[in-house]
Amino acid sequence: DVKVTQSSRYLVKRTGEKVFLECVQDMDHENMFWYRQDPGLGLRLIYFSYDVKMKEKGDIPEGYSVSREKKERFSLILESASTNQTSMYLCASSLTGVTNYGYTFGSGTRLTVV
Amino acid sequence: GESVGLHLPTLSVQEGDNSIINCAYSNSASDYFIWYKQESGKGPQFIIDIRSNMDKRQGQRVTVLLNKTVKHLSLQIAATQPGDSAVYFCAENINYGQNFVFGPGTRLSVLP
Numbered sequence A: 001d002v003k004v005t006q007s008s009r010y011l012v013k014r015t016g017e018k019v020f021l022e023c024v025q026d027m028d029h030e031n032m033f034w035y036r037q038d039p040g041l042g043l044r045l046i047y048f049s050y051d052v053k054m055k056e057k058g059d060i061p062e063g064y065s066v067s068r069e070k071k072e073r074f075s076l077i078l079e080s081a082s083t084n085q086t087s088m089y090l091c092a093s094s095l096t097g098v099t100n101y102g103y104t105f106g107s108g109t110r111l112t113v114v
Numbered sequence B: 001g002e003s004v005g006l007h008l009p010t011l012s013v014q015e016g017d018n019s020i021i022n023c024a025y026s027n028s029a030s031d032y033f034i035w036y037k038q039e040s041g042k043g044p045q046f047i048i049d050i051r052s053n054m055d056k057r058q059g060q061r062v063t064v065l066l067n068k069t070v071k072h073l074s075l076q077i078a079a080t081q082p083g084d085s086a087v088y089f090c091a092e093n094i095n096y097g098q099n100f101v102f103g104p105g106t107r108l109s110v111l112p
Helices: none
Strands: A004-006 A010-013 A019-021 A023-025 A030-037 A041-051 A063-069 A071-079 A087-094 A110-111 B010-015 B019-025 B033-039 B045-051 B056-058 B063-065 B072-077 B087-093 B101-102 B106-111
Touching: A004 A087, A010 A019, A019 A110, A023 A030, A023 A087, A030 A063, A030 A071, A030 B087, A041 A063, A041 A071, A071 A087, B010 B019, B019 B106, B033 B072, B045 B056, B045 B063, B045 B072, B072 B087
Parallel strands: A010 A110, B010 B106
Antiparallel strands: A004 A023, A019 A071, A023 A071, A030 A041, A030 A087, A063 A071, A087 A110, B019 B072, B033 B045, B033 B087, B056 B063, B063 B072, B087 B101, B087 B106
16 A cells, blocks of 8 residues: 655644654655645645755745655754644655646645644 | 634534545646645545546545636535545645645534
């Protein structure tokens, strides 16, 4: 069974901490994405990557950075966590091409910043 | 990104009835669409997809209808079951690009 695995289901961090959210996929997908999900706002794209060591800003990159040193791993970094970054974070991956399209999502990390 | 509003639409249906969830997509150039289901505490899961050269596609108990004229997508669930209770998202894509744009979602509640 193919998977996108997010390392933590729940995290509680203090304001100002540097936070790492890890995501690993075992499908050899080229593309990986980080979204945040907030009630009534849907899924908003933070960053994405089409290849190793490559990254592109999404719609709401402020306060975040990413790292993709290996194809299977895409990390989201909150440089200095703030309370407005309390949210559900979803990682996804996809294969480029006409077939087998769409995203495979992880189960999410619910981050609370206090 | 777009602000899609503060209220998540909710649909309540009786168990056994058919459900219809609607989605208005934003870009007339979009040519590929997916419906996702997100259960509480889980990530979204692929349900069914449709390409713009089709207007209907059927899966197991689910049917997606596409009306390109009015940029409207619907998901029909036959004989709705308690396990169908979830938030349903539509997603659109243009020209096989890597990025999808997601709708705000609709919460489906199945009443006993």
